[in-house]
């Protein structure tokens with residue numbers, strides 16, 4: 562069913578890498594060895610990559626008991642993760658509990674607080690994407706000569722705002738990387754989410770901001786490249802459904818340009834490929850678009866972005882995946 566979306570690839574390339582920048586040389590095929598190529602977010606997607614673009618308004622029908630593909634099992638890097646993964650989808654209570662069959666903790670630290678009546682139907686694994694020591698992931702310096710957009714700080718601020726609201730709603734979440742002074746922590750993020758004990762099925766949300774190709778990290782990218790996109794694991798209908806709900810609310814709340822849903826048939830982001838649960842990655846605006854970065858620095862826009870995530874979570878909590 563994704564073939565129909567392949568038609569949009571050309572448009573995507575245009576929107577990602579067009580905008581009056583210098584012409585690119587003919588792209589050469591790149592090796593797609595997942596062990597050496599571990600893209601972290603949308604800013605690392607190269608022009609020669611096949612990307613599926615999906616419309617978030619197209620309804621995703623998931624039949625009861627329909628199997629889903631929610632992760633890659635190809636890398637063999639997760640020896641410490643229990644091997645009792647059921648071969649059907651992970652989004653059932655029994656699937657989640659089977660995965661955690663060795664636990665003797667009541668409720669698990671990510672689920673309802675001990676002694677409290679369980680609320681909500683999922684454990685939301687909130688991932689802030691990068692650490693303080695991650696290279697790049699920052700804007701050029703603004704005109705004041707000092708101010709810079711730092712992606713790790715933005716991602717954490719959005720996650721912090723989401724968590725504050727989920728507390729009010731009594732919805733379970735797990736802050737995957739509360740530490741600040743870390744680098745990418747890529748495998749640790751995935752391992753923590755996968756091994757997190759929970760009586761509730763888990764959903765992984767990775768929060769990011771995007772960067773377009775630019776002359777250098779000191780130069781702002783083309784002003785024409787802007788907006789929000791949400792990524793999901795290829796062939797995961799549940800991932801696409803969750804992504805569509807996040808994307809819809811992000812566009813509604815922020816008014817930023819709609820770049821729709823995206824996925825890759827190969828070498829998908831590590832956090833989408835290896836998390837053994839429904840997983841999506843939101844790219845909330847372009848921090849090296851000067852005008853958009855200025856918006857992303859404001860309290861108002863950050864709150865809108867966080868609110869959109871929360872509204873999406875509430876919708877999924879209400880209706881299920």
Ligand SMILES: [Zn+2]
Pocket residue numbers: 601602603690691698712769770
């Ligand atoms: Zn990022």
